[in-house]
Amino acid sequence: MAQITQADIQNRLKTFIDPNVETDLVSAKSIKSINVDGADVSIKLELGYPAKKHLDEYKLAVLEHLKTLDGIGTVTIDITINILSHAVQQGLNPLPGIKNIIAVASGKGGVGKSTTAVNLALALAAEGAKVGILDADIYGPSIPTMLGQSGFPESEDGKTMLPKMSFGLQTNSIGYLVDTSQPMIWRGPMVTGALQQLLKETRWTDLDYLIVDLPPGTGDIQLTLSQQIPVSGAVIVTTPQDIALLDAQRGLAMFEKVNVPVLGIVENMSVHICSQCGHEEAIFGSGGGAAMAEKNQVPLLGALPLDKDIRLNADSGRPTVVSDPDGRSAEIYREIARKMAAKLALKAKDFSTKFPNIVIQNT
Numbered sequence: 001m002a003q004i005t006q007a008d009i010q011n012r013l014k015t016f017i018d019p020n021v022e023t024d025l026v027s028a029k030s031i032k033s034i035n036v037d038g039a040d041v042s043i044k045l046e047l048g049y050p051a052k053k054h055l056d057e058y059k060l061a062v063l064e065h066l067k068t069l070d071g072i073g074t075v076t077i078d079i080t081i082n083i084l085s086h087a088v089q090q091g092l093n094p095l096p097g098i099k100n101i102i103a104v105a106s107g108k109g110g111v112g113k114s115t116t117a118v119n120l121a122l123a124l125a126a127e128g129a130k131v132g133i134l135d136a137d138i139y140g141p142s143i144p145t146m147l148g149q150s151g152f153p154e155s156e157d158g159k160t161m162l163p164k165m166s167f168g169l170q171t172n173s174i175g176y177l178v179d180t181s182q183p184m185i186w187r188g189p190m191v192t193g194a195l196q197q198l199l200k201e202t203r204w205t206d207l208d209y210l211i212v213d214l215p216p217g218t219g220d221i222q223l224t225l226s227q228q229i230p231v232s233g234a235v236i237v238t239t240p241q242d243i244a245l246l247d248a249q250r251g252l253a254m255f256e257k258v259n260v261p262v263l264g265i266v267e268n269m270s271v272h273i274c275s276q277c278g279h280e281e282a283i284f285g286s287g288g289g290a291a292m293a294e295k296n297q298v299p300l301l302g303a304l305p306l307d308k309d310i311r312l313n314a315d316s317g318r319p320t321v322v323s324d325p326d327g328r329s330a331e332i333y334r335e336i337a338r339k340m341a342a343k344l345a346l347k348a349k350d351f352s353t354k355f356p357n358i359v360i361q362n363t
């Protein structure tokens, strides 16, 4: 029997599709080293996205994939996670303390954008990332309620705010700063100014991801925000309804206009599962998110059911990912979060902070 070689292993791994990146391990540049000692093989893989809860399953799948190679002995797989900072719009710089900002947007209100944003932030944290969430939904800040938080953020220096901590997330929201029972009659420049302050005057610390829950719609404010916030990627939340999809299409176009990569679409309230009999019904239609994803050549990251518990958990200040971590919906949120981060990992890296300033001195 011929001796196993590094090339055999490399070729075999070329046919293993990473379920999150949706490409093979060689193209995804996930292989750090392959060592062959007789028939025994040890492999070091590096993933650019958080996947703590998924690693055992992942390792097992790679092992199964290699097992069928003729003459292979013991296989050892070591996986490390390395989340890097990715490029932002031209002319903007990444903010200190934040590797990546991901904007969560929707074309219209009420599609479950904030619920999705907060659960995705918690899902990234559950997978091992350091995560923050900024509630940029100035007109209807709902993140404080969803995370069971209220009151002014603390400040150590009287100038900057410390993020409020909730379920391990660093958070800030206009809802902590103003009386949300009063209607907010703010014009565009005031909104963008307030958001810039919330973003830049919060002491975000060591974040892999800051999720920004944008106000619904695709008007001037959203366009200004998507031009001014240094975003690495955006996610569009929609329901399968035609009208919501048309609006979501505008959201997608908005990010394309400002050169922010759309990491994918999340279809929310996709099917209703009857809590009595388990019957599934596509109340808002079906397949819309997938069709839109295909038309625009962006990934459909996943679909959440219309589930009473998702609403009850969010409204009571303990979102589904933390209140029912073993349930199916939490699993879907984690799958979407991994895919979203994996798609970002494939995008261009940010090199702006990697090069030292070169100073030429005349002596």
Ligand SMILES: Nc1ncnc2c1ncn2[C@@H]1O[C@H](COP(=O)(O)OP(=O)(O)OP(=O)(O)O)[C@@H](O)[C@H]1O
Pocket (backbone or CB within 6 Å): 106, 108, 109, 110, 111, 112, 113, 114, 115, 116, 137, 140, 142, 215, 216, 268, 269, 304, 305, 306, 307, 308, 309, 310, 311, 312, 314, 315
């Ligand atoms: N998958 C779901 N199943 C059941 N209820 C949901 C689901 N997603 C969100 N909801 C509920 O729908 C309502 C609207 O959700 P949410 O506030 O997240 O929407 P939104 O798009 O952020 O709205 P807006 O931006 O207009 O404030 C909330 O009561 C929320 O709990």
